[in-house]
Amino acid sequence: MNRLRRLVHFFGGPAGFAGGCIAGLLLLSSIFAPLVAPYDPLAVNILDKLLEPDETHWMGTDQSGRDVLSRVIWGSRASLAVAGFAVVIGVTFGVAIGLFATWVRGGWLEQAIMRVLEAVSSIPLLIWAIALVGIFGVRDVQWGPLTISSELKLMVLLGLLYIPTLARLTYISALAEVASNYVAARRLQGVGELRILFSDVLPNCLSPVIVQATLMLAIGIIVEAAVSFVGLGVQPPTPSWGNMLSNGRNYLISGEWWLSVFPGAAISLTVVAFNLLGDGLRDRFDPRHSTTMGYAT
Amino acid sequence: MAKTEGFFELQDIRKEYALRRGLLQRLRGGAPRVAAVDGVSLSIERGAIFGLVGESGCGKSTLAQIIVRLIEPTAGKVVYRGADVARLKAEEQRTFRHAVQMVFQDTGSSLNPRKRIRRVLAEALAARSVTGAAAEGEIASLMHQVGLDAMLLRRFPHELSGGQRQRVGIARALAMKPEVLVADEPVSALDVSLQGQIINLLSDLNRELGLTIILISHDLAVVARVCTQIAVMNAGKIVERGAPRQVLFHPTDPYTRMLIASVPRGLAGRSRRQGLGPAAVDGAAAPEDERQAAAD
Numbered sequence: 001m002n003r004l005r006r007l008v009h010f011f012g013g014p015a016g017f018a019g020g021c022i023a024g025l026l027l028l029s030s031i032f033a034p035l036v037a038p039y040d041p042l043a044v045n046i047l048d049k050l051l052e053p054d055e056t057h058w059m060g061t062d063q064s065g066r067d068v069l070s071r072v073i074w075g076s077r078a079s080l081a082v083a084g085f086a087v088v089i090g091v092t093f094g095v096a097i098g099l100f101a102t103w104v105r106g107g108w109l110e111q112a113i114m115r116v117l118e119a120v121s122s123i124p125l126l127i128w129a130i131a132l133v134g135i136f137g138v139r140d141v142q143w144g145p146l147t148i149s150s151e152l153k154l155m156v157l158l159g160l161l162y163i164p165t166l167a168r169l170t171y172i173s174a175l176a177e178v179a180s181n182y183v184a185a186r187r188l189q190g191v192g193e194l195r196i197l198f199s200d201v202l203p204n205c206l207s208p209v210i211v212q213a214t215l216m217l218a219i220g221i222i223v224e225a226a227v228s229f230v231g232l233g234v235q236p237p238t239p240s241w242g243n244m245l246s247n248g249r250n251y252l253i254s255g256e257w258w259l260s261v262f263p264g265a266a267i268s269l270t271v272v273a274f275n276l277l278g279d280g281l282r283d284r285f286d287p288r289h290s291t292t293m294g295y296a297t
Numbered sequence: 298m299a300k301t302e303g304f305f306e307l308q309d310i311r312k313e314y315a316l317r318r319g320l321l322q323r324l325r326g327g328a329p330r331v332a333a334v335d336g337v338s339l340s341i342e343r344g345a346i347f348g349l350v351g352e353s354g355c356g357k358s359t360l361a362q363i364i365v366r367l368i369e370p371t372a373g374k375v376v377y378r379g380a381d382v383a384r385l386k387a388e389e390q391r392t393f394r395h396a397v398q399m400v401f402q403d404t405g406s407s408l409n410p411r412k413r414i415r416r417v418l419a420e421a422l423a424a425r426s427v428t429g430a431a432a433e434g435e436i437a438s439l440m441h442q443v444g445l446d447a448m449l450l451r452r453f454p455h456e457l458s459g460g461q462r463q464r465v466g467i468a469r470a471l472a473m474k475p476e477v478l479v480a481d482e483p484v485s486a487l488d489v490s491l492q493g494q495i496i497n498l499l500s501d502l503n504r505e506l507g508l509t510i511i512l513i514s515h516d517l518a519v520v521a522r523v524c525t526q527i528a529v530m531n532a533g534k535i536v537e538r539g540a541p542r543q544v545l546f547h548p549t550d551p552y553t554r555m556l557i558a559s560v561p562r563g564l565a566g567r568s569r570r571q572g573l574g575p576a577a578v579d580g581a582a583a584p585e586d587e588r589q590a591a592a593d
């Protein structure tokens with residue numbers, strides 16, 4: 001009982017704990033998709049097409065007779081990978097750029113960085129996506145030994161577009177921290193500016209970044225669905241929640257609701273789980289919520 | 298008028314800020330400038346408690362930041378032990394940094410919310426290359442010196458009261474083994490009952506360690522009680538200076554007279570304890586009940 005309580009505290013409360021559990025299950029099922037999925041997600045069986053959910057196909061089958069449950073489970077791989085890597089790229093470079101802008105504050109370089117970030121973030125994602133497809137095409141690009149797949153293109157593009165928001169978030173909190181008295185006290189101890197930035201300022205800037213990152217994870221899954229129209233992201237027949245959803249849209253009027261409802265539910269569940277997890281982690285890493293005795297409720 | 302030989306001297310210090318106008322105007326250098334500190338010269342003796350008084354916005358905090366070199370003056374010299382601090386070599390810079398420490402007004406932001414008190418002090422000592430068992434011993438004696446229980450070392454800043462946080466701030470400054478301590482409004486954010494305790498602590502440190510203290514305050518009563526020398530600042534300039542008794546009872550400057558008149562004499566408790574009676578000016582010992590309160 002006590003161990004469970006401490007686990008709940010680690011996630012910053014019951015809500016964060018629930019989010020962590022769901023997110024963990026999703027991750028596990030996507031990693032062990034070959035073991036968990038009842039059917040091959042690519043196996044076409046025209047005789048079984050568009051079956052309603054029953055005991056053999058829990059989520060029904062699609063227009064090619066493929067098992068929807070298996071495709072939802074396999075689809076989590078592509079969706080989580082695209083969204084996850086994009087967030088990793090965004091957080092890594094965003095935080096680094098935000099701190100760098102704080103470090104060179106007061107000069108022209110700071111102004112240049114912030115104006116460029118604003119320029120980048122002023123253009124909507126879909127425009128970037130179309131431009132990227134226009135330049136590199138829909139198919140995989142061979143670049144030396146590297147194969148740049150459509151998924152990788154989307155991951156990098158999403159990551160790059162996440163950078164401005166995260167950089168600005170870091171920069172704004174870092175500026176506030178840099179002006180505080182505890183930073184002044186560190187300077188009076190003769191500690192170098194860079195060391196202060198990493199050991200004192202950075203940890204105090206991370207809470208808003210963590211929250212934003214979990215939101216962006218959710219946005220990434222939905223965006224992956226949106227841009228597969230223009231040929232970026234996961235391409236058929238490989239399943240992703242995004243392309244399943246856009247496929248299911250064609251069958252909404254004719255009544256095959258299970259094609260869009262289940263991938264949609266998977267997206268919603270993931271988004272809610274990661275948001276809860278993010279909120280919980282923010283509380284967890286805020287020392288004002290913790291005491292020497294335990295964690296305040 | 299500035300003496301050539303002194304412990305700590307400010308010579309004709311001036312700090313200007315450009316008013317924030319449009320980008321183009323700033324780049325052309327045409328933006329109007331305002332002087333926060335306007336030609337201040339002071340000489341502070343070793344072992345003194347020097348009081349700097351003035352109302353909010355008169356430039357005393359800017360002057361404090363110049364004294365500890367958090368900001369550089371636009372013009373003028375800071376002289377410490379006969380050397381211009383702007384021209385120190387790297388090694389001497391470090392010595393100066395450690396020798397001149399500061400206690401801040403806002404106890405809430407003066408400690409990193411993520412660091413337990415032990416870490417705050419350990420990091421200060423580490424900056425002086427004191428680590429391990431030596432640091433442990435010194436942390437314990439610092440806590441004792443500022444009158445805090447060693448139990449509090451495990452706490453986060455938000456788990457301490459304002460008065461306790463201010464004591465931690467003083468301990469952190471003392472960890473650098475300073476010669477000069479600049480206290481910028483150290484008590485204005487505290488309850489009146491705590492103000493006396495912190496002021497007494499500073500006064501004790503001055504007596505026991507020979508620490509030179511520059512006490513900055515808008516409160517004449519606080520300054521008059523412990524200082525050996527005071528200077529009154531108004532609109533970036535020093536308008537009057539001298540022994541507290543002389544400044545308080547024979548003010549020559551109209552601004553000083555106004556400042557003295559603004560101290561609420563009518564409040565009986567205040568005038569007896571921290572007011573401007575001769576006993577307070579002579580730096581009489583604190584009442585017993587304050588000592589008692591400091592012990593808990």
